[in-house]
Amino acid sequence: MGPLRRLAVFFYDFVVGDDPRIAVAVVVALGLTAVAAGAGVSAWWVMPLAVVAVLGFSIHRATEPARNRANTDRPQ
Amino acid sequence: MSRDFFLFLAVFVASLVEGVEAVTIVLAAGLTRGWRSALAGAAVASVALVATVAVLGPALTALPIDVLRLVVGALLLIFGLQWLRKAILRAGGFVAVHDEEAIFAAELAAARAVGREPRGIDGYGFTVSFKGVLLEGLEVAFIVVTFGSNQGNIPLAVLAACAAALLVIFAGVAVRAPLNRVPENTLKFAVGVMLTAYGPFWGAEGAGADWPGGDAAILVLIALTLITSFALVAATRRRYARLPAAATTPVPMT
Numbered sequence: 501m502g503p504l505r506r507l508a509v510f511f512y513d514f515v516v517g518d519d520p521r522i523a524v525a526v527v528v529a530l531g532l533t534a535v536a537a538g539a540g541v542s543a544w545w546v547m548p549l550a551v552v553a554v555l556g557f558s559i560h561r562a563t564e565p566a567r568n569r570a571n572t573d574r575p576q
Numbered sequence: 577m578s579r580d581f582f583l584f585l586a587v588f589v590a591s592l593v594e595g596v597e598a599v600t601i602v603l604a605a606g607l608t609r610g611w612r613s614a615l616a617g618a619a620v621a622s623v624a625l626v627a628t629v630a631v632l633g634p635a636l637t638a639l640p641i642d643v644l645r646l647v648v649g650a651l652l653l654i655f656g657l658q659w660l661r662k663a664i665l666r667a668g669g670f671v672a673v674h675d676e677e678a679i680f681a682a683e684l685a686a687a688r689a690v691g692r693e694p695r696g697i698d699g700y701g702f703t704v705s706f707k708g709v710l711l712e713g714l715e716v717a718f719i720v721v722t723f724g725s726n727q728g729n730i731p732l733a734v735l736a737a738c739a740a741a742l743l744v745i746f747a748g749v750a751v752r753a754p755l756n757r758v759p760e761n762t763l764k765f766a767v768g769v770m771l772t773a774y775g776p777f778w779g780a781e782g783a784g785a786d787w788p789g790g791d792a793a794i795l796v797l798i799a800l801t802l803i804t805s806f807a808l809v810a811a812t813r814r815r816y817a818r819l820p821a822a823a824t825t826p827v828p829m830t
Contacts, residue, residue, distance in 0.1 A: 514714065515651065517658035526653050530646065530779050537784030544785045547776030548797060551653070552804050555772075558661055559808045563670055563815045 519562070525554040579791065583727050584736045586770040590719050591740030593763045594712040596755045599748040600676045601708030604683030609701025616697055617705030625713040629720055629734065636725040642782045648722045649779025655718065656771025660805060663765035668812025673761055676754035719771070726778055769805060773797040 501509070516523045529550035536543035598618075606614035636644060665671040683704070690700045716737050724733030747755055777787065777794050787793035 514718075515654060517654075517661075519658070519661065522657045522661070523654045526650055526657070526775075526779075530650055530783050533780050533785050534646075534783035542785075543783070544780055544787050544793070546785070547653075547780045548800055551657070551772060551776055551801065555657060555660065555664075555804060556808060558657070559664055559812060562661070562665060563668065563812050565815070565819060 519558050522554055522558055525550060529554075579727055579794075580729060580732060582770060582774070582794075583723055583729060583732055586723060586767055586774075587716070587719055587733045587736035588740045589763050589770075590767045591716045591737040592744060592758070593760050593767065594716050595741050595744035596676065596758045596760060597674070597679075598709045598712040599744050600680050600754045601683055601712075602705045603748060603752070603754065604680050604687060605701045605705040605708070608684055608687035609698045609704075613698040613701030614705040617702040617707075618709045620702075621706045621709035621713060624710055625717050628714070628717045629730070632717075632721045633725055633730045636721060637728070637730070642784075644726060644782070645778040646782030648726045649775050649777070649782055651718075651775075652722050652771045653775025653779055655722075656768050656773075656775050658768075659764055660768030660772050660801075663761055663768050664805060664808050664812060666761045667765070667809045669816040670812065676758075676760075680754040719767075723771075723774070765805070769798060769801045772801045 529546055533543045533546045536546065602614050602618050605617065636648070639647070662671065666673050687700065687704065720730065720733040720737050724730035727733075744755065773794060774797075777797055780787065789796070
């Protein structure tokens with residue numbers, strides 16, 4: 501792996517971390533907020549709802565009994 | 577006032593956690609490979625971190641305020657959620673709690689296994705110390721730059737980071753052993769909560785939303801994040817208790 505690729509992988513791991521779905525969900529939620537706000541709809545509630553849902557889903561997925569029994573998706 | 581207080585608190589606590597981890601590595605390098613090399617590595621890494629903040633800070637503050645809030649809000653939220661996720665999994669037993677004693681022992685063993693250079697700066701000691709301080713410090717630099725630029729107060733964020741670094745260094749020099757009494761997971765949990773509350777606040781503002789109650793909404797967001805996190809810790813512990821014994825060895829995670 502070349503140095504540039506290593507650097508890119510490092511920054512990806514640094515910012516995105518163990519669960520890339522979190523980053524995707526944050527970007528989608530901010531996009532929804534922007535669209536709703538742009539349409540003149542009250543949009544402040546989108547982000548708190550997204551935080552609760554994303555965190556709950558990510559923790560639920562990481563602690564699923566089947567996943568931990570197989571011990572395949574444990575973050576290292 | 578409250579914004580500055582939270583800025584100082586978030587950066588100070590984050591720096592404390594990362595500082596403890598960096599001091600463990602520098603201590604191990606210094607005790608086995610010589611203090612000159614270990615301290616030189618730590619000093620060069622510190623200069624690199626200061627340069628990172630000095631370059632990225634002004635670059636970020638040059639962005640239009642809404643773009644800055646959107647970008648910084650998104651980054652802080654992603655970062656905060658990852659910290660909180662790790663802290664919740666650790667509190668629930670699914671991931672091993674950071675053990676400074678074990679890390680210290682592993683670093684000592686690795687450093688002793690490598691041949692020593694006859695004189696001058698020891699390359700291994702320098703590199704281990706440099707990498708340890710740089711990697712742990714990058715997370716702090718990231719929080720300093722994002723949090724500080726959005727509040728328009730990078731100097732206060734730098735002051736908080738320096739205060740925490742000095743505290744950790746003095747403690748490390750005093751005990752000459754890993755600082756294993758620092759409740760790292762609790763502190764990471766606290767930082768994760770703050771970043772996860774401020775991220776959506778700024779991100780939504782940057783996206784054009786207005787918060788009911790203005791700045792006071794941040795307190796509601798902190799409370800909501802805390803309640804959600806405590807509920808998830810409780811649920812995670814219940815789930816961990818129901819796992820078969822063979823699957824209940826926590827996995828170490830940095």
